Amino acid sequence: MATTRGAAVRYESVQKSYDGVSLVVKNLNLDIPPGEFLTMLGPSGSGKTTCLMMLAGFEPATHGEIFLNDRPINNVPPHKRGIGMVFQNYALFPHMTVAENLAFPLQVRNMGKAEQEEKVKRALEMVELGDFGNRRPAQLSGGQQQRVAVARALVFDPELVLMDEPLGALDKQLREQMQYEIKHIHENLGVTVVYVTHDQTEALTMSDRVAVFNDGVIQQLSSPDILYEDPQNSFVAQFIGENNKLSGKVVEIQGEECRVELDDGTQLKADKVNVGGVGDRTTISLRPERVEFDTHDAMDNIMNGRIEELIYLGDHIRVRMNVAGNDEFIAKVRNRGEKRNLSVGDTVPIGWSLGDCKALDPVA
Amino acid sequence: MSDTTSEQVLTTQDGKPLKQALASALRREKMRALLLIAPLLIFILLTFVAPIVDMLFRSVENSIVADTLPNTVVAMQEWDAASGNLPDEAVFAALYDDLGVAVKEKTHTRLGSRLNYEKTGMSSLFRKTGRRVKRMDEGGPFKEQFIKADKKWGQVETWATLKTFSPRYTSAYFLSAADAQLTPEGVKMKPEEQQVYLFLFGRTLFLSITITVCCLLLGYPIAFLLAALPLRTSNLLMILVLLPFWTSLLVRTSAWKVLLQQQGVINDFLVWTGIVSEAGRLVMINNQTGTIIAMTHILLPFMILPLYSVMKTISPTYVRAAKSLGANDCSAFWRVYFPQSVPGIGAGAVLVFILAIGYYITPELVGGTSGIFISNRIAYHISSSLNWGLAAALGTLLLVAVMVLFMVYDRIVGIDNVKLG
Numbered sequence: 031m032a033t034t035r036g037a038a039v040r041y042e043s044v045q046k047s048y049d050g051v052s053l054v055v056k057n058l059n060l061d062i063p064p065g066e067f068l069t070m071l072g073p074s075g076s077g078k079t080t081c082l083m084m085l086a087g088f089e090p091a092t093h094g095e096i097f098l099n100d101r102p103i104n105n106v107p108p109h110k111r112g113i114g115m116v117f118q119n120y121a122l123f124p125h126m127t128v129a130e131n132l133a134f135p136l137q138v139r140n141m142g143k144a145e146q147e148e149k150v151k152r153a154l155e156m157v158e159l160g161d162f163g164n165r166r167p168a169q170l171s172g173g174q175q176q177r178v179a180v181a182r183a184l185v186f187d188p189e190l191v192l193m194d195e196p197l198g199a200l201d202k203q204l205r206e207q208m209q210y211e212i213k214h215i216h217e218n219l220g221v222t223v224v225y226v227t228h229d230q231t232e233a234l235t236m237s238d239r240v241a242v243f244n245d246g247v248i249q250q251l252s253s254p255d256i257l258y259e260d261p262q263n264s265f266v267a268q269f270i271g272e273n274n275k276l277s278g279k280v281v282e283i284q285g286e287e288c289r290v291e292l293d294d295g296t297q298l299k300a301d302k303v304n305v306g307g308v309g310d311r312t313t314i315s316l317r318p319e320r321v322e323f324d325t326h327d328a329m330d331n332i333m334n335g336r337i338e339e340l341i342y343l344g345d346h347i348r349v350r351m352n353v354a355g356n357d358e359f360i361a362k363v364r365n366r367g368e369k370r371n372l373s374v375g376d377t378v379p380i381g382w383s384l385g386d387c388k389a390l391d392p393v394a
Numbered sequence: 395m396s397d398t399t400s401e402q403v404l405t406t407q408d409g410k411p412l413k414q415a416l417a418s419a420l421r422r423e424k425m426r427a428l429l430l431i432a433p434l435l436i437f438i439l440l441t442f443v444a445p446i447v448d449m450l451f452r453s454v455e456n457s458i459v460a461d462t463l464p465n466t467v468v469a470m471q472e473w474d475a476a477s478g479n480l481p482d483e484a485v486f487a488a489l490y491d492d493l494g495v496a497v498k499e500k501t502h503t504r505l506g507s508r509l510n511y512e513k514t515g516m517s518s519l520f521r522k523t524g525r526r527v528k529r530m531d532e533g534g535p536f537k538e539q540f541i542k543a544d545k546k547w548g549q550v551e552t553w554a555t556l557k558t559f560s561p562r563y564t565s566a567y568f569l570s571a572a573d574a575q576l577t578p579e580g581v582k583m584k585p586e587e588q589q590v591y592l593f594l595f596g597r598t599l600f601l602s603i604t605i606t607v608c609c610l611l612l613g614y615p616i617a618f619l620l621a622a623l624p625l626r627t628s629n630l631l632m633i634l635v636l637l638p639f640w641t642s643l644l645v646r647t648s649a650w651k652v653l654l655q656q657q658g659v660i661n662d663f664l665v666w667t668g669i670v671s672e673a674g675r676l677v678m679i680n681n682q683t684g685t686i687i688a689m690t691h692i693l694l695p696f697m698i699l700p701l702y703s704v705m706k707t708i709s710p711t712y713v714r715a716a717k718s719l720g721a722n723d724c725s726a727f728w729r730v731y732f733p734q735s736v737p738g739i740g741a742g743a744v745l746v747f748i749l750a751i752g753y754y755i756t757p758e759l760v761g762g763t764s765g766i767f768i769s770n771r772i773a774y775h776i777s778s779s780l781n782w783g784l785a786a787a788l789g790t791l792l793l794v795a796v797m798v799l800f801m802v803y804d805r806i807v808g809i810d811n812v813k814l815g
Contacts, residue, residue: 088714108717109726121715125733134729135719186720 037061037097038190038222039085044094046080046246054080056246058094062224064189067216069225069233072243073269081243082192082226087111098190109138114183114191114221118198120175122167128154128178129163135186153181156215173204180212184219193225197232209235230270234258242266258317263304264390267315274321274359275393276314280305288389290314292354299330300389311392316382318348321361323370325381332381335359337374347372353380450793453786456564459556462505463492467560475554475578486536486547493527511781512566512575513555519546554578567787591771591788595795598768601685602750608690609697609746610739617701617738621708635698643692647759650688654679654760680762688760693749697742704738740807744800751796768792 039062046055055077062068070078083089085096087108095102103111122131132150154160157177167175183191197205213236216223227233233240234254242249250262261267282289288302290312305312325332335351346362353359404412460467465488473481496502506520526543541548558578566576573589574581620628638646653659656675664670678684716726754769775785
């Protein structure tokens with residue numbers, strides 16, 4: 031994303047340790063351009079929340095510098111950073127009404143009464159809670175509280191909004207609805223959003239770019255489609271979406287392609303993404319929906335698999351198979367209405383093209 | 395489905411009213427619950443409620459006159475004190491009969507001490523007359539004989555007092571607890587120099603409020619620290635807070651005596667460092683200062699514990715949220731943290747205040763004369779002056795005062811806002 035005024039947020043070789051023994055965040059370098067929706071995605075303990083807290087000012091960085099609009103903010107206290115934040119459990123002040131909650135950031139900025147009311151009204155309308163100003167947070171449903179929290183983080187017009195797993199406490203349906211709402215608010219206001227979640231669907235739905243965290247390091251930073259289509263390593267392939275792993279050994283490399291011999295002797299052609307040289311071990315990554323049952327000779331890879339289990343899921347059928355000794359191999363068959371003769375115990379040919387199958391770093 | 399309207403009584407399948415069916419279904423459970431608490435309930439009733447009710451009853455009970463002098467009381471009914479004349483011979487005859495019985499049963503001296511609360515000299519009058527009554531001529535006339543035995547019998551005031559206190563119930567104790575008295579002419583305030591109780595009530599109230607405020611000021615930061623520190627450290631601190639509970643109250647109070655007295659540790663230190671001169675040693679004990687210091691120390695845990703339990707439930711993200719919204723440390727605390735800790739302040743303040751207002755032992759030991767509470771006066775009447783009626787009246791007034799304050803507090807703060815955990 032090309033920008034004229036540089037990054038809204040920049041992490042420069044930031045490290046963080048809580049105990050002085052181990053690093054929670056290892057040498058983080060990250061540029062977030064203005065207006066971007068960036069998601070930090072990762073399992074718990076991967077350092078993503080710590081990164082957010084350092085940006086918000088609640089945790090000091092052990093090493094390195096964080097810049098906000100090219101201004102170093104390591105020594106700026108949280109209340110002077112002007113960053114809106116939505117917390118995991120909303121943190122709406124229970125002793126104030128919704129309107130008072132929203133007016134709080136305006137009051138501490140000594141804004142005039144009339145302007146306050148105007149802004150509070152507008153913020154409530156933005157989240158479609160116009161009539162709820164006089165209620166207490168406890169009188170609202172989870173989804174409504176969530177909206178108030180978002181409105182409160184935006185009411186003082188911050189350029190940057192941080193969200194720390196804001197949808198974690200909602201049920202599935204509401205979560206999906208809120209994802210779209212937050213996405214639309216972001217699009218309408220053009221604020222920079224840094225969003226932390228461990229839910230990959232959420233990350234894929236909302237973000238411009240996703241930073242996948244593991245073990246205190248960003249494993250991959252790219253747009254959702256690239257993340258899914260072209261994972262850079264086995265962790266990302268495994269963490270984003272469903273994934274089949276087949277382990278083997280590289281036997282031949284030809285430009286961007288390579289030939290891999292699986293442990294049972296079968297040879298496959300794969301995209302060479304993250305492998306060493308010939309003879310190194312590798313893990314093949316393959317999405318379940320890319321597995322074809324209607325094989326033809328033009329396919330790059332054809333193998334046999336034995337069907338272990340069939341699960342009917344309406345729009346598709348999940349087929350668990352044993353392929354090359356791996357009986358956790360999943361294939362998805364789209365339900366097109368035609369009868370398909372698949373039954374447990376059958377051995378059937380399956381195939382996929384070279385581009386769908388990535389040779390990545392080996393998994394222990 | 396049957397279309398039941400609101401007037402119709404809902405019934406079970408076999409036609410029994412639903413409410414009745416529910417009640418009988420729950421009765422067994424209720425009985426079992428009652429049975430479980432029965433031992434405690436009986437214990438409390440016998441050892442706590444019953445004696446208190448009996449004690450409070452003494453504040454209005456006054457049957458001693460009617461019991462000791464039954465005939466005199468009846469005969470006196472016709473007599474009007476306002477007429478200025480002495481009662482007639484029949485009353486004196488009745489008095490002779492009554493005293494004869496009373497002297498035999500040795501109850502006349504008790505009546506004398508009872509009436510002495512109301513009018514000085516009554517005790518000696520009854521004792522003296524008791525000795526003389528045996529030697530009186532049974533044939534009468536009794537009026538002259540009584541007046542000869544003690545000329546007080548010839549004074550209208552003596553008889554007026556007797557008549558005023560002849561009913562079985564009296565407001566005299568309550569009036570006296572409020573520095574007033576019942577005279578034959580009606581209710582009057584006591585002379586200035588005898589007015590002590592209203593002043594004592596006022597002081598008790600003032601000192602209790604002062605102690606509550608001191609506890610709050612000292613306890614709030616500690617409770618805050620306890621709630622904010624990591625568990626390991628806060629546990630250690632909590633033990634230090636609870637430590638006083640494991641030490642005898644008497645020992646702690648005596649320790650303050652050692653520390654605060656004029657030849658005590660603190661004064662010695664101050665003199666040694668030259669902050670105060672030898673002649674100017676501070677008087678910190680046997681006065682109000684001593685009471686406030688010692689009682690604040692003793693009641694502090696009762697403030698800290700409710701505060702702590704409320705603060706523990708305030709999530710630190712609220713303060714973080716406030717800061718992220720632009721509030722500095724100070725306004726984040728006052729506008730977000732403090733309002734949420736108010737239920738703890740309410741609970742702690744009520745607890746400390748109610749404990750303080752009825753406190754006895756500490757003011758007794760370190761309060762001197764200027765630092766004693768109304769409870770010390772009650773104890774004095776219970777154990778030394780043996781005026782139990784007055785003690786009961788003072789106790790009742792104290793109880794009522796606490797209840798009124800509690801209701802005011804409920805009106806202002808709201809009892810729903812009080813949280814103990």
